[in-house]
Amino acid sequence: MGRSPCCSKEGLNRGAWTAAEDKMLTDYVKIHGEGRWRNLPKRAGLKRCGKSCRLRWLNYLRPDIKRGNISHDEEELIIRLHKLLGNRWSLIAGRLPGRTDNEIKNYWNTNLGKKVHDNHTTSKNSNQSHHGKMKSNPKIDSQPKTNESNVVRTKAMRCSKVFNTISPQPNKAQPIKAMDTPVTNPPELCPYNGVLSPTPEEDNPLDANLGDGWLSDLLNSDFSGLCDFNGDLSTSSELFFKDMVEDWT
DNA sequence: AACCAAATCAACCGCATATCG
DNA sequence: TCGATATGCGGTTGATTTGGT
Structure with missing residues (x-):
């Protein structure tokens, strides 16, 4: 029913998006706000489909996007949330301020999935030492590459030759504040995009599926132990998660 | 230097769901 | 209530880069 026409017209x-396209989109959204993606390209003078514009904005052009440098704590959180929620990338991303579902999905597919799988098979002898070929801050010194058509390559350069001057996890423990959204998040992880609202029955349709509890209640409940971002995921939060998973299965 | 396989990630595709008239 | 449209989401693809030989 009502599938939107495909973008491939x-x-x-x-x-890849060019810098000029990015600017046009950014300028338009700044003035007119998000939404009405379908008509946006025409109004903004972009030769793109609405979907493409939306994706570009949400994943790269939003001012509150935090890119690269997924810290160990974020990693742990992603793993736990994935254990809890499965491939609900948007929900997981909702718990990681500044991260996009696409980024988390990619990160999972390229890093964490393997890592988790390894940990399962190799009986978790050392849970952190094996980062495989862990990217070392791959995006810090990446240079957006442009080709002759001015395409913006925000793609991170893989960086195997790292100088140790790079400070470890500069954004650790600091859910970034959205620059232009009046978010009043508490210091711990909180939804920044309204995915999980304080009143689930009104605002969060995803909540209804959990049977004996609201998902947002769960996620808004005691994550502090998990999300304290002091690098120490407490045993109590381990148990908390374990219990939750068992309850749901 | 050239080639190739693997890794990475931006972007696309198509389905599901929400919203509106 | 129903159908049309808009938006959101997760899976997948393909271009690009890297590292090994």
């Missing part, structure tokens, strides 16, 4: 640009 003639005359529309596809593939």
Whole structure:
């Protein structure tokens, strides 16, 4: 029912975004706000489909995006949330301020999935030492590469030759504040995008599926032990998660 | 230097769901 | 209530980079 027409129409640009396109989109959204993606390209003068614009904005152009440097704590949180929620990337991303579902999904597929799998198979002898070929701050010194058509490559350069001057996890423990959104998050992880609201029955349709509890109640409940971001995921939060998972299964 | 396989990640695709008239 | 449209989401693809030989 009502599938939106595919983006792949003639005359529309596809593939990597150029700096000019980014600017047009950013300027438009700054003035007119998000939403109405379908009409946005026409109004903004972009030869893109609405979906593409939305994705570009949400994943790269939003001012509150935090990119790269997924800290160990964030990693742990992602793993636990994934254990809890499965591939609900948007929900997981909702607990990680500044992170996008796409980024987390990619990170999971390229790093954490393997790591978790390894930990399962190799009986977790050392739970952190094996980062495989862990990217070492891959995006810090990446240079957006542009080709002749001015395409913006926000792609991170893999960086195996790291100088140790790079400070470890500069953004650790600091859910970034959205620059232009009036968020009044408490210091611990809180939803920054309204995915999980304080009143689930009104605002969060995803809540209804959990049977004997609201998902947002769960997620808004005692995560502090888990999310204290002091690098120490407490045993109590381990148990908390374990219990939750068992309850749901 | 050239080639190739693996890794990475931005972008696309298509389905599900929400919203509106 | 129903159908059309808009938006959101997760899976997948493909271009690019890296590292090994």
